[in-house]
Amino acid sequence: MAATILADDDDDDINPFTSIMLLAPTCQPPKPESEEDHQNQSPLSSSKAGITSQQLLDQNNYYLHSVNSHLLIRQLPSQGLSFQLWPAATTLVTLLDTHSSQSTIPNPLSTLFKAQEDRPLNILELGSGTGLVGIAAAALLSANVTVTDLPHVLCNLHFNVEANSKLLQVNQGAKVNIAGLSWGVDEDMKAVGKEYDLILGSDVVYHDHLYKPLIKTLRFFLLGNDDGSKKKRVAFVMAHLKRWKKESAFFKMARKLFDVDIIHSDPPSHGARVGVVVYRMVGKCFLSVNSVPS
Numbered sequence: 001m002a003a004t005i006l007a008d009d010d011d012d013d014i015n016p017f018t019s020i021m022l023l024a025p026t027c028q029p030p031k032p033e034s035e036e037d038h039q040n041q042s043p044l045s046s047s048k049a050g051i052t053s054q055q056l057l058d059q060n061n062y063y064l065h066s067v068n069s070h071l072l073i074r075q076l077p078s079q080g081l082s083f084q085l086w087p088a089a090t091t092l093v094t095l096l097d098t099h100s101s102q103s104t105i106p107n108p109l110s111t112l113f114k115a116q117e118d119r120p121l122n123i124l125e126l127g128s129g130t131g132l133v134g135i136a137a138a139a140l141l142s143a144n145v146t147v148t149d150l151p152h153v154l155c156n157l158h159f160n161v162e163a164n165s166k167l168l169q170v171n172q173g174a175k176v177n178i179a180g181l182s183w184g185v186d187e188d189m190k191a192v193g194k195e196y197d198l199i200l201g202s203d204v205v206y207h208d209h210l211y212k213p214l215i216k217t218l219r220f221f222l223l224g225n226d227d228g229s230k231k232k233r234v235a236f237v238m239a240h241l242k243r244w245k246k247e248s249a250f251f252k253m254a255r256k257l258f259d260v261d262i263i264h265s266d267p268p269s270h271g272a273r274v275g276v277v278v279y280r281m282v283g284k285c286f287l288s289v290n291s292v293p294s
């Protein structure tokens with residue numbers, strides 16, 4: 001559980017760390033996101049975030065220790081919050097990277113990545129934004145990853161997947177698919193299918209009008225099959241930086257449906273009051289989609 005309760009609507013922390021763009025776009029940049037998103041997307045100044053301009057540069061060229069390779073991630077900050085790298089993504093990638101390094105330090109993710117004997121892991125990422133987490137997961141776990149987001153974000157996701165295609169090719173089994181998935185939209189959820197071993201998300205709990213659609217999406221992917229039969233237990237691993245007290249409403253809804261555990265907590269970064277927390281959510285036993293109230 002995140003330790004510190006923040007004031008309601010306290011948006012001190014609701015900004016990604018970076019605000020620069022290094023690579024030129026190859027596709028038509030999307031229209032800027034809505035007013036509401038822009039209210040919360042003025043980037044942190046580097047002094048406030050306690051990071052240097054070199055660290056900002058490194059955000060676009062993300063080093064993965066365990067495979068000794070760089071990921072290139074394009075951000076388009078002027079287009080809105082979906083086009084920027086958020087702090088929880090970095091935490092999740094670091095955990096994936098240390099898991100893959102086979103270090104002797106116990107990693108909370110390791111039990112989730114039981115090697116499949118005959119096929120790569122199938123992973124779905126929700127609200128992928130720039131795609132850093134999903135692309136890194138594919139490269140680090142040699143996994144088949146589907147990165148998803150709202151339709152207007154997909155062009156930049158395509159760009160970033162393409163920018164890392166060589167790295168993905170050298171990791172046998174690594175593949176990144178891109179799909180539009182608006183939370184709670186039945187056709188979108190059905191279109192990406194249910195056959196995933198793991199669901200990932202970073203910084204996907206922020207605006208309160210998105211809590212219910214996100215919960216509906218998690219019910220779809222984590223709970224029983226539509227016919228009421230039980231499916232294998234699939235975990236949602238969510239890295240989250242708490243910003244608002246009202247987020248407890250999301251966790252209250254989630255705890256009704258899922259067993260929610262904290263599997264990792266970062267200490268607060270410089271100048272912040274709380275750090276990124278990584279949650280694991282799995283469907284409560286004996287619940288099926290049909291038995292859960294909307």
Ligand SMILES: C[S@@+](CC[C@H](N)C(=O)[O-])C[C@H]1O[C@@H](n2cnc3c(N)ncnc32)[C@H](O)[C@@H]1O
Pocket residue numbers: 081082083084085086087088089126127128129130131148149150153181182183201202203204206210213
């Ligand atoms: C705060 S950003 C985090 C992006 C990325 N996961 C990261 O950590 O850098 C939230 C992401 O959720 C996506 N999102 C917001 N509402 C959504 C919805 N209704 N359906 C699907 N994705 C949504 C946004 O487009 C955005 O990419």
